[in-house]
Amino acid sequence: MSITRNVNGKCPKCNSDINIKIWDSVNAVYHPEEKEKIMKSELFKVKCDNCGSEIALEYPCRYQDTDNHIMIYLIPDFSEDQVKELNDDLENVNMPQMMEDNKFRVVSNCDELIEKILIFESEKRDRPIELCKRKVFKDIKADNAEISPVSILYNHNTEGEYFSFIGCKDDKGEALIVPFDKELYKSLDIELVNRDAYKEGMYEVIDGRWAATLMK
Numbered sequence: 296m297s298i299t300r301n302v303n304g305k306c307p308k309c310n311s312d313i314n315i316k317i318w319d320s321v322n323a324v325y326h327p328e329e330k331e332k333i334m335k336s337e338l339f340k341v342k343c344d345n346c347g348s349e350i351a352l353e354y355p356c357r358y359q360d361t362d363n364h365i366m367i368y369l370i371p372d373f374s375e376d377q378v379k380e381l382n383d384d385l386e387n388v389n390m391p392q393m394m395e396d397n398k399f400r401v402v403s404n405c406d407e408l409i410e411k412i413l414i415f416e417s418e419k420r421d422r423p424i425e426l427c428k429r430k431v432f433k434d435i436k437a438d439n440a441e442i443s444p445v446s447i448l449y450n451h452n453t454e455g456e457y458f459s460f461i462g463c464k465d466d467k468g469e470a471l472i473v474p475f476d477k478e479l480y481k482s483l484d485i486e487l488v489n490r491d492a493y494k495e496g497m498y499e500v501i502d503g504r505w506a507a508t509l510m511k
Contacts, residue, residue, distance in 0.1 A: 297326045304341075311345035315352065323360040333358070334412065339405055353404055358412070365415050367400045368498065369408050377401075381498045399498040406461075407502070410448045417451065422492060423483035424449050425506040430483075431458055431473050447503070449475070 298320040304313050318338060323330040332338040341350050358367040370377055378401050385399070398415060402408050414421050428447045436442055445462035456475035463471040487493065499505075 296320075297322045297329060306343040306346060306348055307350065308348040309343065309346040311343055313341060313343050313350075315341050317354060318356050320357045320359065323358065323365075324362050330358075330360075330412075333405070334409055336405060336409070358408060360412075360415075363415055364397045365400075365412070366397050366498075367402060367408055367411050369402055369405065371403055373401055373403055373500075378498055378500060385497060396495055398495055401498050401500050402502075406446065406448060410450070413451065414449055417456070419480070420484060420487075420493070421501045422487050422505075423480050425501055425503060426483045426487075426509070427476065427480055428458060428503065429506045429510065430479060431476070435460075435473070444471075451475075 297318065300317050300319065302315050302317055304315045305311070306313050318329070321329050321333065321338070329338060339352050339354075339356075341352060342348070343350065353369070353371045355371070356369045358369065359365070368381060381399075381401065398421075400411055400421070402411060411421060414424055428449075432442075432444070432447060442460070442463055444460040448459045448461060450457055450459050456477075458473045458475060460471040460473065465471045
């Protein structure tokens with residue numbers, strides 16, 4: 296079940312009192328409508344009734360999808376100690392065998408949460424995708440040394456899969472996107488399988504820093 300609570304806050308624009316609904320946990324199976332709000336970047340927003348300002352909030356929230364064996368914890372600016380604490384809690388739980396292959400992840404913002412959901416629901420794995428990002432970024436930077444994206448995110452639409460370079464523009468002044476290289480993904484996936492790199496069962500941070508560490 297999803298878990299919510301209400302807290303009182305102040306609008307940063309007009310200083311009016313606002314009531315904020317906090318989502319401590321979202322269960323995508325029982326509450327698919329809340330999952331859709333996450334995917335539209337709406338769940339972590341609140342509107343001030345007085346001035347109409349829309350306020351984006353990010354706070355610790357656990358996203359669970361038992362059908363797809365996904366457990367993702369959104370923790371803004373998380374520390375290694377917080378990840379360790381989550382795993383210590385897991386060790387104290389008599390985990391059903393069906394949960395041993397769950398993909399437990401920790402992400403630091405809503406965009407990363409959305410990306411993980413998209414990756415896993417596309418029946419892909421986030422480890423080779425992070426390595427793909429690193430390779431694509433290296434290739435682009437070789438031609439444009441000044442490129443410096445805020446983040447690189449996997450996405451897809453009716454036209455196919457791609458990487459969005461957040462904060463970067465192409466030659467036409469549009470958001471920079473790079474087509475997803477399926478062959479590169481497959482080769483990196485096979486390499487990670489050969490390395491036995493797909494053990495699950497604990498919370499992990501699989502991001503650009505993870506990819507950089509692995510490549511060392």
